[in-house]
Structure formats: structure tokens, C-alpha cells
Amino acid sequence: LNVQEDVIRDIAILKTETLEDLHKVLINVFGFEGNEMAAFYESDDDWTQGEEYPLFDMGDNLDPKIQMKEILLENVLAVKTAKLIYVYDFFNMWTFYIELIETDLNYIEPKLPGLLFSLGALPKNAPDLAFESENPGEFEDDDEEDEFGFDGYME
Template identity: 45%
Template sequence: MIYKFRAILDNEEDVFRDIAIDSKDSLEDLHNALVNAFGFDGTEVGAFYTCGDDWAWHEEDGIPMFDTGDIPGEIKTMAEYKLDDLVHEQNTKLVYVYDLFSMWTFFVELAAIEENKEETIYPALLFSHGILPEEATTSGFRGGDLDNENLFNDFEDDLDQDDLDMFDGDDSFEDMGFEENWN
């Protein structure tokens, strides 16, 4: 069977790609298809997250590219999951994050299940809409109503200047046994 996914970037502007891929392919194959479809260079890692109908996902539910556990084989990776193991008519949604520092976040939803067309090579990019912005942004869904800059400013306003100063006075280096010009 062929799965047709729509991957929507979590962004103010509409940016999405429609991809067809064999249901027996792995999550790693879907990762590679998404990287190619959105024009990333593929040098960063990604992870998939299972989620419910409300798109709620948790970091601890992530499926990484590489086993990062203390014991080899402890963590199941993208390559070990077949698409039809996780995605089917009752569970149609995944969240995909590319570049775990920039957090390019995509909502990936199974839109259709069809028969394989012999003349088509899968995975295939079916449709492309919108241009990827220069850097990862968010529509606000991921962060809710939090404005991180204002959140930090509010936190900083609640602190006294003494709370931000790690030294109690000019002679604090002497108290710790360090010389001021040690280098």
C-alpha cells in the first residue's frame, strides 16, 4: 500500500508538502523524503513523535535517528519502525522535528491510503506549496501563548541586581583564592 502524507511546517505562512511513500518503508525513509521535499541539506538529525488527534506530543515519546541510549539497542530508532507499524487509519498523525537545535517542526498527517502504481518510484513528492523561511519559526501552536522574550523580561524584572551578580563585592576573587589578572 502507498501512504500519502501531508507535512505542514509549524509557521505563520502556509508551507507544506504532499509525499507518497510505501507503507512498508521505515520512518527513516520518511525522514529522508521530508528532508528532500523541504530542501534541507540533510546534515542535521531529526526525530518523530507520536501524538494524538490534538497533535499533543512529548519529547520522551520521540523516535530518534540514532540510538543514544547507554546500552546499544536500548532505544529503537527510525530505521527500526515501519510506517504501517505506527501510522494507520486509527492513528494518522506524527510530529516531525528536523534539526533539534533550530526545531523545524512539521505536522505530518496520513491523508490517503492507495494501491501501489507500478510506474511510480516511491517516495515521491506529489505537491509543494510555500517557501521554507530562512530560519525556523513557529505559528504559536508549539509554544501556546508563551512569548519567550517577554517571559524572560518579566523574570528579569522580578530579580534584584544583587541576584544577577555572582560576586558579593570587589574583593570576591580574593575570597575564592583567585587573582584578578590570573592570565
């Protein structure tokens, strides 16, 4: 979870389950009601947001999205370095960072999926996210004239 204090949940789940199954487990272990939209995003080591897998495809037919229920965990978490970003409730933007820790457990959990470890408590409110530009001064000169003498504003 993207907060100051550590909030960690280790979950065991079969690789043949879907992202939607993982979504349901996350709702359960964090105590959410489960009535909000959510999405998973493929990610890299820098937690850059990549391909989106929404709970439901709310887009137009020009850019259809593959839904969570269509993606097996083994297809998006195939290597130990695989990472996902999970966003629950797009109004409050609960943001979770998901990493694959182990692919072959030496024991059989009687009931999968299951919570293996829990550290920290979910805050009452979602943290405020600070959106920062990768190029901080990028728009500072928008009101200056360009090479054609225009200042960027139409009258």
C-alpha cells in the same frame, strides 16, 4: 510545517518503508542538508507529543529509544487519523506536522517515494516556538510560605 504561512508537501511513500526513509524524503523535499539530528513523535488530534523515534539512540542504556530505521510506516500510520510530529535540527527546531491522507492510491507512481503536491516555501529561518504552560499560574506562588512556614528558599 509550524509557520504562519502554509507550507505543505504531499508525499507518496510505500507503507513498508521506515520512518528513516520518510526522514530522508522530508530532507529532500524541504531542501535540508541532512546532517542534523531528527526525531519523529507519535501524536494525537491535539498534536500532543508522544513516543519518540530518534534518528539515532543517543540515550543511556536505562531508557533505550527505538530508532527510525526500526519502525515501518504501516506500524505508526495504520489508521487514517494517525499523526506524527517530525522535528529536524534540535538547535533550530524545524517542526513538521504529518498526517496520513490516503492509504490506497488508485494509481501506481512510477517512482516512490515521490512528491505529489507542494504549496508554499520554507522560510529562511526556523520559526520561534512559543512554549506555553497548560497551567499558566502554576508557579506564581513559589515565593509564598507553605503550611510549615517555609518560603521555598534555603539559606
